[in-house]
Amino acid sequence: MLRGNPGTLILVFILSVISLSFFFYKSHFLGLPVSRDQQVQLWNVEARIQFDSPPGPAQIRAVIPADPAGFRIVGEDFISGNYGLSVESKNVNRYAHWTVRRAQGTQSLYYRIQLKPSDNNGAFRKEEVPAPPEVPNYGDMEREAAMAILEEARRSSADVSTFVREFLKRFNNPTPSENYRFFLRQISSTEERLAMQQHILAGARIPSRMILGFELAHGKRQLQLTPWLQVHNGSRWFSFDPETGKQGLPSDFFIWSIGNEPLISGQGAENIRMHFSSALVSESMQGLARRLADNGSFLLVDSFLNLPLHTQNLFKTILLIPLGALLVVFMRNVAGIPTFGTFMPVLIAMSFKETNFGFGVLLFSVIVILGLSLRAGLERLNLLLVPRLASVLIVVVMSMAAITLLSHKTGMSSGLSVALFPMVILTMTIERMSIVWEESGARDALGQGLGSLAVAAAGFWIFQSNFLEHLFFMFPELILLVLAACILMGRYTGYRASELIRFKTA
Numbered sequence: 001m002l003r004g005n006p007g008t009l010i011l012v013f014i015l016s017v018i019s020l021s022f023f024f025y026k027s028h029f030l031g032l033p034v035s036r037d038q039q040v041q042l043w044n045v046e047a048r049i050q051f052d053s054p055p056g057p058a059q060i061r062a063v064i065p066a067d068p069a070g071f072r073i074v075g076e077d078f079i080s081g082n083y084g085l086s087v088e089s090k091n092v093n094r095y096a097h098w099t100v101r102r103a104q105g106t107q108s109l110y111y112r113i114q115l116k117p118s119d120n121n122g123a124f125r126k127e128e129v130p131a132p133p134e135v136p137n138y139g140d141m142e143r144e145a146a147m148a149i150l151e152e153a154r155r156s157s158a159d160v161s162t163f164v165r166e167f168l169k170r171f172n173n174p175t176p177s178e179n180y181r182f183f184l185r186q187i188s189s190t191e192e193r194l195a196m197q198q199h200i201l202a203g204a205r206i207p208s209r210m211i212l213g214f215e216l217a218h219g220k221r222q223l224q225l226t227p228w229l230q231v232h233n234g235s236r237w238f239s240f241d242p243e244t245g246k247q248g249l250p251s252d253f254f255i256w257s258i259g260n261e262p263l264i265s266g267q268g269a270e271n272i273r274m275h276f277s278s279a280l281v282s283e284s285m286q287g288l289a290r291r292l293a294d295n296g297s298f299l300l301v302d303s304f305l306n307l308p309l310h311t312q313n314l315f316k317t318i319l320l321i322p323l324g325a326l327l328v329v330f331m332r333n334v335a336g337i338p339t340f341g342t343f344m345p346v347l348i349a350m351s352f353k354e355t356n357f358g359f360g361v362l363l364f365s366v367i368v369i370l371g372l373s374l375r376a377g378l379e380r381l382n383l384l385l386v387p388r389l390a391s392v393l394i395v396v397v398m399s400m401a402a403i404t405l406l407s408h409k410t411g412m413s414s415g416l417s418v419a420l421f422p423m424v425i426l427t428m429t430i431e432r433m434s435i436v437w438e439e440s441g442a443r444d445a446l447g448q449g450l451g452s453l454a455v456a457a458a459g460f461w462i463f464q465s466n467f468l469e470h471l472f473f474m475f476p477e478l479i480l481l482v483l484a485a486c487i488l489m490g491r492y493t494g495y496r497a498s499e500l501i502r503f504k505t506a
Helices: 006-029 140-155 160-171 178-184 190-204 285-294 309-318 321-335 344-355 357-379 385-410 413-420 423-440 442-464 466-474 478-489 497-505
Strands: 039-064 071-079 084-090 093-117 208-215 220-223 226-232 237-240 253-258 264-267 270-284
Touching (some): 093 253, 140 178, 160 226, 190 208, 190 226, 264 270, 466 478
Antiparallel strands (some): 039 270, 071 093, 220 270
């Protein structure tokens, strides 16, 4: 039976909600792995910039992606030799600036980005609602044609998106009307087509812009940037294919730049060209998590992933101790299994991880038996408490040293890890077991000793679990959930399972 005041239940609820909320956000939105063996598909996209430089200084400015819709940036690399590099964000794009004081001949610069498909819709990109454009200063004939086109699209539409769709459908009609042909005569490329569409839509004061990107393909070495039209309806941007009028970007379309600004420019550089390639690669989710931490993702900047490797390995075990403590609480308060001390089984279980379970139980039993034998002999000397404990501790250390030397001599590597046993805890266990033996008899002493060993054995499987080790290392906020469970069990006042069995037998 669980009894608790409302404050206790509210605290348990708050701790659980905080823990699970952080866990869900980090696993679902940040993409941290729940399982250590998970694999994720990442896109590697590379841009190669080449140009010819006469003797002297050179500067290159290129647009690079920023918060692309449908993807999360998990890493990026700039390979530029002796060039200086700076990156700046401006409006909705980012720009890379390469500079060098002396350059001559053909130069090559590389930019590589790693992408993870996600539900990101570009929401982290700060954009202001665009103001309606001014109506262009059309010529007389151009004005008549543009107004007729816009009026025709307006009559057969209900909102901005359907207006643009109707307009593009007629604009791309194989047999366009005379008004459309007036503008189509001036078009020779997709970019000019899109610019003309923007020019006409400005007559209806509809904000529009160009985006450049490509559909990602595995092993594609020559990706071509494709321009798309975007229009704003007052609350969001809609994308349209300027060639077909189709609304909505393809699923694997990666937006490289936004706006009509040139993709690349330079000084002291001639014949500038930019080539794109992409490839799909597999990476462990744990490796991805480290990339996200290095990339400064929210909630990961100060995570355990940024600690030195040896410290990470230490905390992988330390973070499981609360779970071991919860196991002790459950075994004592709910199952009713007696143990020596509160957390002795947890510490013994941690040492079993290094010694292996079977050999660890044997070592534990041997050391405790030797300690009990000495404790019985010391009892006849009527020693004071502290000297008696010190004497038992010395025997424990000597026993551990002897077992280690014997193991080394016989080639048993497992025995070498006996030094990991908690000496003070073993000493106190021997002392407590001796006292219980004297006061309550051998049955109770052996019962508590076997109970401690049983809880330590259950704890061993916790510390041995790679899944739990990974889960609590990646999501340490789950410790709050363990804390909530401990508080909840602290209010348990019902029968223990061992008592039910005893009463049933009686």
